[in-house]
Amino acid sequence: xxxxxxxxxxxxxxxxxxxxxxxxxxxxxxxxxxxxxxxxxxxxxxxxxxxxxxxxxxxxxxxxxxxxxxxxxxxxxxxxxxxxxxxxxxxxxxxxxxxxxxxxxxxxxxxxxxxxxxxxxxxxxxxxxxxxxxxxxxxx
Numbered sequence: 001x002x003x004x005x006x007x008x009x010x011x012x013x014x015x016x017x018x019x020x021x022x023x024x025x026x027x028x029x030x031x032x033x034x035x036x037x038x039x040x041x042x043x044x045x046x047x048x049x050x051x052x053x054x055x056x057x058x059x060x061x062x063x064x065x066x067x068x069x070x071x072x073x074x075x076x077x078x079x080x081x082x083x084x085x086x087x088x089x090x091x092x093x094x095x096x097x098x099x100x101x102x103x104x105x106x107x108x109x110x111x112x113x114x115x116x117x118x119x120x121x122x123x124x125x126x127x128x129x130x131x132x133x134x135x136x137x138x139x140x
């Protein structure tokens with residue numbers, strides 16, 4: 001697989017993971033008919049909820065955490081592809097990042113520590129690895 005194809009596949013996988021978190025939130029809101037936004041609550045004939053369901057809050061925190069590292073991956077991955085950096089490390093680093101972010105979200109939803117922190121650190125480690133390959137690939 002080319003580096004560009006690997007990067008594209010990983011971007012799609014991360015989009016799907018983030019969208020799954022949104023679906024998770026929607027499932028709990030709809031199945032419990034509990035909405036905090038007034039117009040959403042009115043749509044189902046309910047008063048607005050004073051706060052989000054715990055499952056929705058947890059998924060929202062996982063989503064916010066995604067925003068701390070996934071945009072960095074998009075930028076570093078694009079730089080990696082543009083520099084035509086080596087393909088083999090990309091597959092391991094890009095794939096490792098995606099796997100770690102999926103694990104992180106699952107651990108967040110299930111409240112699994114220390115696994116959530118471990119998966120977060122693995123994802124950050126892959127970003128440092130991607131950065132290192134980029135720096136080694138730069139022309140002198």
